[in-house]
Amino acid sequence: MTDAHAIKPHLSREHLLDLLREMVRIRRFEEKCAELYQQEKIRGFLHLYIGEEAIAVGAMRALEPGDAVIATYREHGHALARGVSMDAIMAEMYGKIEGCSRGRGGSMHLFDAATRFYGGNAIVGGGLPLAVGLGLAEKMQKRSGLAACFFGEGAVAEGEFHESLNLSELWKLPVLFVCENNLYAMGTRLERSESQPDIHVKAQSYNVPAEVVDGMDVVAVEAAMRKAVAAIRSGAGPILLECRTYRFRAHSMFDPQLYREKAEVEEWKKRDPIDRLLSWMRQSGALHDADLAAIEAAVAKEVDRSVEFSESGKWEKLETLTADVYAGEVPP
Amino acid sequence: MTDAHAIKPHLSREHLLDLLREMVRIRRFEEKCAELYQQEKIRGFLHLYIGEEAIAVGAMRALEPGDAVIATYREHGHALARGVSMDAIMAEMYGKIEGCSRGRGGSMHLFDAATRFYGGNAIVGGGLPLAVGLGLAEKMQKRSGLAACFFGEGAVAEGEFHESLNLSELWKLPVLFVCENNLYAMGTRLERSESQPDIHVKAQSYNVPAEVVDGMDVVAVEAAMRKAVAAIRSGAGPILLECRTYRFRAHSMFDPQLYREKAEVEEWKKRDPIDRLLSWMRQSGALHDADLAAIEAAVAKEVDRSVEFSESGKWEKLETLTADVYAGEVPP
Amino acid sequence: MTAPPLPKQGPEISYREAVREAIREAILGDPRVFLMGEDVGRYGGCYAVTKGLLEEFGPERIRDTPLSESAFVGAGIGAALGGMRPIVEVMTVNFSLLALDQIVNNAATLRHMSGGQFEVPLVIRMATGAGRQLAAQHSHSLEGWYAHIPGIKVLAPATLEDARFMLGAALADPNPVLIFEHVMLYNMTGTLDGAGPVDIRSAKVRRVGRDVTLIAYGGTLFKTLIAAETLAKEGIEAEVIDLRVLRPLDTGTILASVRRTRRAVIVDEGWRSGSLSAEVSARITEGAFWDLDAPVERVCSAEVPIPYPRHLEEAALPQPPGIVAAAKATLGR
Amino acid sequence: MTAPPLPKQGPEISYREAVREAIREAILGDPRVFLMGEDVGRYGGCYAVTKGLLEEFGPERIRDTPLSESAFVGAGIGAALGGMRPIVEVMTVNFSLLALDQIVNNAATLRHMSGGQFEVPLVIRMATGAGRQLAAQHSHSLEGWYAHIPGIKVLAPATLEDARFMLGAALADPNPVLIFEHVMLYNMTGTLDGAGPVDIRSAKVRRVGRDVTLIAYGGTLFKTLIAAETLAKEGIEAEVIDLRVLRPLDTGTILASVRRTRRAVIVDEGWRSGSLSAEVSARITEGAFWDLDAPVERVCSAEVPIPYPRHLEEAALPQPPGIVAAAKATLGR
Ligand SMILES: Cc1ncc(C[n+]2csc(CCOP(=O)(O)OP(=O)(O)O)c2C)c(N)n1
């Protein structure tokens, strides 16, 4: 595991507050989403990231605007941390045209060209080849960007993981593979999906450097990411980061969680990444008395505003049902 | 590399002669096939195994009749060594109903139920999942058989390799994965297809034991196979053997071999598995003066007979074109 | 959604439970049968179909697989070759693309290509279809593609009876059989009184009528029956055919009906161009051209990756009003 | 095989060379264009299409990939998203099944699903079809499947001119475009005098006739032209349409011809059930039913994994005599 205190990023008070704020934004946003799901404002599948926020937040802070980001169906946190506006994300969850994907994608398909956020992919493992290609485009166009690709440990069993790591190392492409190992793929625990459960070990099969990170420690994640990003930008080729984490909520809103013990969930909740950062900031004096309340208040306002924004958003007209299937008019 | 002389199998004179005979059978059979291809008696794709005979021969000697075998489109040697009759194989190359697949498959699709020879698969990597399933069937039915699966090093880049090794180890299935690493996948050299060119290293990703074998040394292959087979039968789960070899001929009959130097081919020919066994037998006194000539004469006769057999074979009638697409009569 | 054609007696059972019972019966009845797929065990199945089966049958017979569609579908083929009778669950048709090579190039070819020496007595079940607002990557209806492949059979149970009994027939069949369960049917309830073993050869007339033949399957059957009721109120008696078996297609039942009604509408949730509806239309033209009083109509999905919002998803899929309109068009009304 | 409709002047060029020239022109003309695929470089391409290109353009522009269809097709999609104009070669359609998820779920959906923010200006080329005695796993004609997918365009160059110029049009198109090159066409030769840029919208009449419309594409076009000559000798003047573009289908050109000839035969190397021929047949029924004097006929492949022996392979595929017979059947002869 990376020692967060060894390779500390800029641990200014502002920076820590920023990390805290981002994690709180994701947490409160998703709590609101769960509520709105009960109210049937949000439909389809809804996969919450609660418990795993440190990864997206730590990771995005290490990226530049020119980098490309690819995530999965559990990507609200990534989109928020990357800078997609909460309004546009919430409107997307509502399916309104003000949404970041014009309402067509919903929770699993957030997209945003301005921040180079390439989704939002609902096929497990489906994003990895795209990331290889985005990295290839950076390299061939001699740009300094990289492609950061987030995926669960369940995706590691798919052939796409194997093919993508090999291809990206063969061509020394600027791709950062971030495995969010939350121990479960739906109801399947890591040991039942991987005969070698140490994900990072698999990088050896491709000569790809790899590291394990405590995914509940946002500072550790950011530090590991900065190191990896620097190496990739210097031309080292792809890197795999395995972030060990846990999802506090069900897989999706349909999951009765028969496959794990409540006690295990409670145990992991003790390592809540927000609490952890808070207590560390308190200890080190970086947190002032009013800070948390101020953040919570601002976030609550932002969340409320995003709901209002979405409520007053518009539905796409039926006439444009098939718009954008192609560029230009193409009859079926 | 396995030291052949450390774990020698029954190295009786009879046994060595048997190994020699099998390799010569494959060599002469395929030389005849190349000739028949020029004469347009054989059509489609024809992939010769010449140079790699030690692997199939060494491997099959370590298997039992109850084991299942899966190979690729480069499988004449495997079928012959497994005990499929040369007549039936040659008739298959001709496309006659006396062929081991009733003439429907040709060179790439040899099948034989009697010897549990499951093909003959023309999709690179396509046989690996089948082998996992055949191993599963052995285990679930509490039989003592295993599934031996042959594939090229090119197949290692396919997702099927990754998924199959993981699944078979997770379920501790009796599957022997034999990688025939002949350095090229068509015109693509190993270093351009694998970022980690040591194939056996990849087995670590799955906690699968692996070994490298000199695939030009039939005795070494047999020894390594026997060891692996014994371990698998004792319930150890799958094993990967990487056999280092070289194909002396073109990839198929259409290949001008622009991608490799003649000198490299000549270098490898010095390690011809037949010559190697011969000289070792000579040195150790296991080869009597008349042995080779006797074998060559018998093989020549067998090859000639297989050609006659095939020439006089029959074409499938057009009326049965769609027979066996389904069991029973099924309209389209 | 409820199942109109089934008599309302005996205990209520859902489509989901009917499939589960079918799996239980199969496992109890044949030691070679086992189930494998993603999250069929501990999770209880993505659509809760297999809930409780792991507890009842244990991990040998109910096998959770890793996310490796190609390997575990291929392993199902291999296990069938090796003497087992696997039921492979691919969570949804959307993910089956990852296993398509194994199905097309191995399952479908091995019997013929081996000269009849080998067989692949395998059943693959998968959920299909849209309607749950799951958007573009989770709403495919690709069973028509599978119906294109010689060597496999393709079933689409649209009733509780078929959900309950097609699996048994599929396992008894020595050919590889694919079963497509439409996601919107799992909650459908009704009773199974008098229901029993079914064939996997024939299409069935689910409603008798004389004015126009409506042909549907899977998730569109009940929409089509609803449309038929609407038509009846306007004095149009539609005959409704449930294809049930998508490969081989029971052309005889289709043609017999169309020759009587002289009009046909095909309802298919696949995207219109190149969907199974096209094959049915072509066969009607080939077999009953001289009996037709109007061109064959099709009601299919709009040619768009299925969008997330409910109103757009509904607009993209076949709906009763569209079926009614198409039926009327064949009657010049 | 030679290409009858092209004037025999200027230097002879093969279909293979025409495709190669198209690739060269594209790479020379746009720094964003590159080619990747299995053995396109050092080997020179499985069908020798790309021979010499690595030497000319170097390994940045001509990229040999490992055997990883899903990853390198997906990488093509990603590279297109990232601003490149990739030409991805999948060696043959048989192997494209391994990459189908990437094509269906990413290439085809991203523009729509992202609300029009992203586009995938990608070209995927692959060889298709049977005729070389390569047996069941190497003889598929699955372009009809691809023509089912909204969001992609599908081309089938059947002439030297289209082989030479469709690629340029495909690269200029901001949508993902798939190009299917039939394996039996690569050796076809002729001249390109007067040939120039082509559209990728329209079907083309390759032979004018008044008695029956024969509709073909790719590998069946020249068989169909041969059949038309035979028919001419018997006094039947067949019009031959080359679909060229399989998605979107140019229904207008088809219907205009059929309305004149009142009879249609579709020739498609796909297995009959569920092939593209069914869609064309359904559209003719929908658009020209009242003009038809006979049911639409189809000449397709037999529903069997293509067998290895020449006589069985020939029997399994559409051939001129079958086309002639079908055409006559529409004329009651
Ligand atoms: C190819 C594919 N197979 C199956 C599914 C269904 N599915 C959705 S999420 C999921 C679990 C993925 O687990 P993991 O990769 O660990 O990510 P996590 O959900 O834990 O973040 C499964 C099986 C899918 N979406 N895609």
Ligand SMILES: Cc1ncc(C[n+]2csc(CCOP(=O)(O)OP(=O)(O)O)c2C)c(N)n1
């Ligand atoms: C999935 C797939 N992709 C591509 C091909 C075309 N192809 C046939 S053999 C071959 C090379 C395979 O190399 P390797 O696995 O090393 O086996 P070898 O031929 O060297 O024995 C290729 C690319 C194929 N048959 N299947």
Ligand SMILES: [Mg+2]
């Ligand atoms: Mg997980």
Ligand SMILES: [Mg+2]
């Ligand atoms: Mg090789």
